[in-house]
Every structure is written in structure tokens, then in C-alpha cells.
Amino acid sequence: MPTACNDKTLKRQIRLQTMTHKLALGWFSFSCCEDSTIVFTELLNDHFDEWSKVIDFQYIRILKKNNKIHNLDVAFVEGAIVSEHDAMKLKEIRKNCKKLIAIGSCAINGMPSAQRNTFDDGKKKEIEFLIEKFHLAEKVRTPGDIVKVDDRVMGCPMSEQAFLDVLNKTLKEFNIV
Amino acid sequence: MKDVDISIQNITKIEGHASLDIQVRDNKVKHVQLMFTENKRFFTQAIRGRSIDVLSQSVARICGTCSIAHTMCCIEGIEKALNIIPSEQTQVLKQLTMDGLMIRDHALHIYLFSLPDVFSVDSVLDFTPEHTHFLHDSFDIKRAGNKLSTIVAGRAVHAPFPGVGGYAQVPKKDDLKAIIPDLKLAREKLVGVLDEYYNCPVDYTRSTDFVALVGDKFDFLEGDIVSSDGDVVKEKDYFSHLEKNVVPYSQAVGYKFEGDTYMVGALARINLNKKGLHKDTKRDAKKYLRVFPSKNIFHNNLAQGIEIMHCIDHALETIESFDFKPEPKQTFEKKACEGVGVIEAPRGTLYYHIDMDSNGMVKEGNIIVPTQQNQINMEQDIAVLVERLLKTHSKEQIKYEIEKLVRAYDPCISCATHFLEVNWT
Numbered sequence: 001m002p003t004a005c006n007d008k009t010l011k012r013q014i015r016l017q018t019m020t021h022k023l024a025l026g027w028f029s030f031s032c033c034e035d036s037t038i039v040f041t042e043l044l045n046d047h048f049d050e051w052s053k054v055i056d057f058q059y060i061r062i063l064k065k066n067n068k069i070h071n072l073d074v075a076f077v078e079g080a081i082v083s084e085h086d087a088m089k090l091k092e093i094r095k096n097c098k099k100l101i102a103i104g105s106c107a108i109n110g111m112p113s114a115q116r117n118t119f120d121d122g123k124k125k126e127i128e129f130l131i132e133k134f135h136l137a138e139k140v141r142t143p144g145d146i147v148k149v150d151d152r153v154m155g156c157p158m159s160e161q162a163f164l165d166v167l168n169k170t171l172k173e174f175n176i177v
Numbered sequence: 178m179k180d181v182d183i184s185i186q187n188i189t190k191i192e193g194h195a196s197l198d199i200q201v202r203d204n205k206v207k208h209v210q211l212m213f214t215e216n217k218r219f220f221t222q223a224i225r226g227r228s229i230d231v232l233s234q235s236v237a238r239i240c241g242t243c244s245i246a247h248t249m250c251c252i253e254g255i256e257k258a259l260n261i262i263p264s265e266q267t268q269v270l271k272q273l274t275m276d277g278l279m280i281r282d283h284a285l286h287i288y289l290f291s292l293p294d295v296f297s298v299d300s301v302l303d304f305t306p307e308h309t310h311f312l313h314d315s316f317d318i319k320r321a322g323n324k325l326s327t328i329v330a331g332r333a334v335h336a337p338f339p340g341v342g343g344y345a346q347v348p349k350k351d352d353l354k355a356i357i358p359d360l361k362l363a364r365e366k367l368v369g370v371l372d373e374y375y376n377c378p379v380d381y382t383r384s385t386d387f388v389a390l391v392g393d394k395f396d397f398l399e400g401d402i403v404s405s406d407g408d409v410v411k412e413k414d415y416f417s418h419l420e421k422n423v424v425p426y427s428q429a430v431g432y433k434f435e436g437d438t439y440m441v442g443a444l445a446r447i448n449l450n451k452k453g454l455h456k457d458t459k460r461d462a463k464k465y466l467r468v469f470p471s472k473n474i475f476h477n478n479l480a481q482g483i484e485i486m487h488c489i490d491h492a493l494e495t496i497e498s499f500d501f502k503p504e505p506k507q508t509f510e511k512k513a514c515e516g517v518g519v520i521e522a523p524r525g526t527l528y529y530h531i532d533m534d535s536n537g538m539v540k541e542g543n544i545i546v547p548t549q550q551n552q553i554n555m556e557q558d559i560a561v562l563v564e565r566l567l568k569t570h571s572k573e574q575i576k577y578e579i580e581k582l583v584r585a586y587d588p589c590i591s592c593a594t595h596f597l598e599v600n601w602t
Contacts, residue, residue, distance in 0.1 A: 029194075031218060035241030035334045041285055042323050042333065045316040057302060061194075063289060064300035065580075112238045115223040123222045130217060157241060157334045 026059035030079030032106040035157035072097040080113035094147040105156035114140035246522035254529035258516025276488035280322030282523040283481040288315030314366035321363035343506030374479040387445035395453035397521040412519040431552040441525025443480035455490035511537035
């Protein structure tokens, strides 16, 4: 049985732990127009104070330079995968996160970033030298074609409410709230 | 540092990705290669064969943050091709749409991207208690712009209401009036950041040309293209004054105007047309406006802040005075024709040339975005900056200064392509 003093200390430790236990979040963009990133920055207008208490923005290139990819709880991935280089980066993200969520149309069905997949022979011939020069893959793929995707937020740009629902669900899954 | 090979990857707090190679030998910069390594999405090819009925929505997907600019410029190009003259109300809605875009987009840049450079911290997330109010100020200003866009254009990103011949919906007067307090609050909050940029000693001055669409109204939509060298060019002739420069190491091409490198964006607009600003802005931003014309690229931040004030003032005046009424979109017949749209996007002059067939299907489209036009100028600025700092700054300090300079331009790599990393060799 803990003494009264020990009990107090324990409670304080739990409280401190709860306060410091935040969702380690990464936000990654591949080939796309980054519309969902912009929607995310707009959501900050109304949710920043609440999120800053429960989220550790570990990797978010649009807001900071010193980003860490390791030990993420959740990685939000926007955009389509158009090269082997991007595919490798995506695999690295997958290795370093517990949950990966595809964000927006390009990350879910590839479009419109994958529009070159539907080009006729004439257009394909026109862009052939650029595909070669910049080491792009023959076909544009979605993150789900390459790694396991745990959840999805639809929309072009992403639906704000769908994002909030998924984020809140994730916060509960990780016992943050 | 006589010789230096440095590699910086992933310039952050910009829209999109890019990289940079710099080689210094005998204290001279041998080359600066700014690479927009964002992977191409081939919009030029994709829009060919697409109907003008959906074109403005397709091109909105070129860029998330300036999507409204692409929509508006595309519509203007199609309307000019088909000789459609927007109604007075449509033109006012277009102006309000641009106001909402500029307020939100500029606020994102001057607060979330560049302001940490003024306070020498990595991120807005690292602001000390004395500066955290700026983060909340940014939210108030972005929210006001976002609300204005949503009411007038349907959404702040990929706006659904603007179309060829008019708007799908006309905003309700009550809805517009409801955002007056948001706009007034945003205006009040803005002054703090204007002071910070005004007092900031960062100096990236280098002599260069400035180019912008200049009109009486400073509405980002109409006017002639004017340069600081005194050139005046009609919108439809703009392309013939540009010289395309293939940048072999980048996934975008660069441009020169009349054979010279140049800068487009808020700094160019204020340098060339500060007299066109709203009267209330000219009154309340008088102190800051004395800085212009300026050749210091860091003043692009201050210029964007002044444009936010102008857009708020214009929006407030319009909401209070214009009587919006239901109005159907103009009908039109498709025909084989071509047209040019030129507008001022947040980051500078945006050009659309659209050539269509008799069924309204795009035969060819040519799109030139601001960041492509600034690319060569940015490289030259970086070279001058590096040579200036070589003897007094460490490699890491120089890298940081380069990033600040690039951020001051507010490049949009999604538009130009999509990827920025810096490698010194």
C-alpha cells in the first residue's frame, strides 16, 4: 500500500505523464497540390489551442525545419507516389509510424496527380523524355499500392469534418483523450 | 571560406519542395542551381482535350494555396476568348474573391512561414510567450480571409462558385455583413506584424527589375503589365515579351522579361502601384508605405501585409455599399478561338493562354506561374548574398540566410512543379 505521501507522488506522476503524453504526429506531402495541407493550416485557426495540448507536431515541413520522422504515432500522408525515390520515402515513413492515414484524393485514388496514367500514346510520347530525365515511375501509384494504409480521409481537398473525425478517433486509440 | 561545398535539403516553410546546389571557388560563387524537384504532374498535357466547362476546376488542382488564382485566371482567359464581358456584379464578386484569397494566403506566409525568421526561431510553434499572440493574430486574419472566400466563392480552396459568365451563387447580404466584425478584427491585429517587418533590419537588397499588372483599382485583375524599367505591355501581348529559359536541373522553366531577370509579387505590385491602394490603407499604412519602392526582397513580407490591409479595406467598403442581387450566369456559344488571362496571384503575375476548338475543347494551354518568373532572380540574389556573407558567416549561418531569402520570395513550388532541397557542391 502506498503511503499518503507516496500516493500523492504517484498521482502527480500520472497527471504529469498524462499531460506530457501527446500524439506524435507527422504530416507528409508527396505529389499533389497540397490542398489538404492548406485545409489543415486553416483548421489550426480554430483548433490550435486544443491540439497543442494533445499533439506533438514532430514532422510538419510547412511549419518547421527541425523535423523528426522517428517513433511517430500517426503519419498523415497526402499526395500520390510518382517515383521510386518517393516510394522508398513512404516505406521509411511506414516503418516509423504506428498508424498511417491517407489524406485527400491524390493519396486515395491517385487523381489528379495520376492523370498521366490515362494519357493516350501521343501524350505519353511527349512526356517520355521527362519521365526518363527525372527518374519518374512509369505509373503513378497511391500510397495504398505500396504500404499498408490504416485509414483514409476523402476529398479534394480533404473534408474538414472527416479529418476531425479521424483525428479524434486516433487520439482515443492512443489513449491521449 | 575560400572554397565551400554545402548541401541543404528540404527548405521548409514554403509551399511545395525544392533544392539548391551552390558551388563556391576562390570566394566566388561558381553556380547556384535552384531546383524545383517537385515531380511534374503534366497539367499542360492533361488539359488538352478537356472541355472549357470543367477547365477552371481542373486547373485549380495545380496548387492548393493559390487554387483560386488559377481558377480566376483561367476563367478570364476563356471569357476573353469568347468575348464575354462580366457583369458589374460579377466583376465585384471577382474582386472580393481575390480579396479573400490574398488575406488568407498572405497571412499564411507572413506569419507562419516568415515571421519565425524575424524572431530567429525555427517555427511559430517555438514562439516565446511575448510572441505567441502573433500566432493567434494569424488565425484571426486567416479566418477572416477564409470566411470571405467561403461566402463569396464557395470555399477557400478549389472554390466552386466562380465560372465562365458569372457566379453559380450570389452571396446573401446578411452573410456578408456577418463577417464585417471578423474583417475589422483582422485589420486591428495586422498592425502588430506590420511593425515587426517594418522594424526588422534584414536586408537582401540587389538591383533588379519588377513587373506587375498595374491598374487604377489595385484589384489584381485588370490593367497593363508594367515594369520598373518603364515598359508597358497589354495583357494579351505579355508572352511575346517573355524569354523562356530552360533550367536543365529543375522540373520547371524560368523566364526573363525583355531579356532581363525580374521579380513579380507583392513587392513588385507595391513598388509599381502603391498609389492605387485603398484610401484607408494609404492613410493607415502611411509609415510603412514610405519604404517603397524598395529593392530589398525581405520587404516582400511587408508588402504582403499592406496588401492584406488593402484587401480588408476594399472588402469592407464593398460589403457595406454594394447591393448584391440574384443574377443568372451569362450564356455563351462555344467557338474556335483563343484568349489570354493575366491576373496577379498572391505570388505575382499569372498568365493563361487558352486555345479552344468549336466544341469548347482545349487545343492548347500555356500557363506561366509567378515562381517560374522569379526563379532566375532568386538564383542571382542567392549568389550575391552568399558572396556577401562568405567572410563573416559560418556555413550553417549562410544556409539559414539563404532559406530566409527564399522564403521572403514566398515561392510556390506546387505551381512551378513541387519540390525544394538545397545541396552545395
